Amino acid sequence: MAKRREDPPKPAAAWMSTFSDLMNLLLCFFVLLFSMSTLDAAKFEQLAASFSDSFSIFSAGSTSIGEGLLVGNGVMQLNELDIYMDTMGKESEETEIEETDPLSELKEEQMKESEELAELIEEIVVEQNLSKEVDIDFTSQYVSLTLNGGILFDSGKATLKPECSAVLNKIGIILEKYGKSVIEIEGHTDNVPIHTSQFADNDELSDARALSVFRYILEHTNLNPANLKHSGRGEYVPVADNSTPEGRTKNRRVEIKIYHTLSTYE
Numbered sequence: 001m002a003k004r005r006e007d008p009p010k011p012a013a014a015w016m017s018t019f020s021d022l023m024n025l026l027l028c029f030f031v032l033l034f035s036m037s038t039l040d041a042a043k044f045e046q047l048a049a050s051f052s053d054s055f056s057i058f059s060a061g062s063t064s065i066g067e068g069l070l071v072g073n074g075v076m077q078l079n080e081l082d083i084y085m086d087t088m089g090k091e092s093e094e095t096e097i098e099e100t101d102p103l104s105e106l107k108e109e110q111m112k113e114s115e116e117l118a119e120l121i122e123e124i125v126v127e128q129n130l131s132k133e134v135d136i137d138f139t140s141q142y143v144s145l146t147l148n149g150g151i152l153f154d155s156g157k158a159t160l161k162p163e164c165s166a167v168l169n170k171i172g173i174i175l176e177k178y179g180k181s182v183i184e185i186e187g188h189t190d191n192v193p194i195h196t197s198q199f200a201d202n203d204e205l206s207d208a209r210a211l212s213v214f215r216y217i218l219e220h221t222n223l224n225p226a227n228l229k230h231s232g233r234g235e236y237v238p239v240a241d242n243s244t245p246e247g248r249t250k251n252r253r254v255e256i257k258i259y260h261t262l263s264t265y266e
Contacts, residue, residue, distance in 0.1 A: 110140040110262045117260050118143045121174055128170045141265055142184075142257040145171060149188075149209070149252035156194060158208035160216060168213070171256065172221040182259040184229040185214045190248035191235040207232025213254050 118138040125134050125145075135146040152164045160168075175183055187210030189202040199205040207230075214230035217223065240247035259265045 106262075107140050110260070110264075113260045113262045114138040114140055114143055117178060117258065121145070121178060121258075124174055124177075128173075130167065130170055133167050134171070141263045142259045143178075145174070145256045145258070147171075147254045147256070148249070149254060150249065152213065152254060153209055156196060156199070156205070158199075158205060158212050160212050165216075168216050169220060172217055172223075175217065175223060175256070175258065176221050179223060179227070179258050181261055181263060182227050182229065182265055183217075183223065184231065184257045184259070185210045185217070186230075186255045186257065187211075187213075187232045188237060188239075188251060188253050188255065189235050190251040191238070191242045192248065201234070203232055203234040205232070206234045209254060213256070 115138060118136055121143055122136050125131055125136060133147060133151055137144045137146065147167070151167060152160055154161065187206035187208070189206045191202070194202055194205055199208065210230040210232050214228060218225055218228060235242075235251070238247075238251045239253070240250035242248050242251060
């Protein structure tokens with residue numbers, strides 16, 4: 001009697017194999033996460049100490065993640081290190097630039113030169129009894145001798161008074177002795193308008209007065225004419241208040257500027 005042949009077992013559905021593989025992978029993944037979540041406090045302290053000795057990151061900082069800080073004060077130290085790196089050397093560089101600024105050093109030398117020249121001229125002014133007629137001032141570029149216009153000129157005129165010769169002669173001696181560079185003669189007026197047959201306004205009057213002093217100095221000294229300049233400044237550079245008679249008197253003046261050898265004036 002023939003034996004009945006048994007049917008072969010039916011293969012499992014394809015999705016079941018894929019699903020089982022996925023479950024195995026997920027199981028391994030969560031087991032791995034669980035193993036990583038277990039922290040050995042002793043080993044962590046050893047690791048932190050190792051970093052502290054090698055990089056000085058954890059010095060004075062926390063050594064426990066449980067405190068809520070990744071590396072404790074080490075994070076703050078890194079932030080401060082970043083700020084320090086950004087600003088490191090800037091302050092010292094700025095200070096060094098200021099200390100070695102050639103323009104600043106030049107100005108200091110110029111001011112010193114002007115001060116010394118002003119002291120020498122003032123001594124002569126006192127010796128020559130010119131203190132009442134001449135005011136001395138200085139900047140980093142020049143020393144100025146200011147003469148009141150009333151000493152030199154009559155009102156509205158540009159012709160030198162005969163009696164001012166003694167003053168201008170003494171000024172000429174000073175200029176010959178200390179005027180080694182450019183000498184500029186400036187005429188100034190007050191703001192009272194003027195209009196005569198000779199001068200149309202204060203600009204012409206101030207320029208004519210400066211020119212008169214220029215010519216006198218040129219004729220009575222041995223100064224190089226190439227170093228002498230003259231200009232009229234009119235009413236535009238007052239030194240006092242033009243609303244008072246005293247102020248207008250001070251503004252009517254002639255300034256003789258002696259530029260020293262360190263001056264940048266040309």
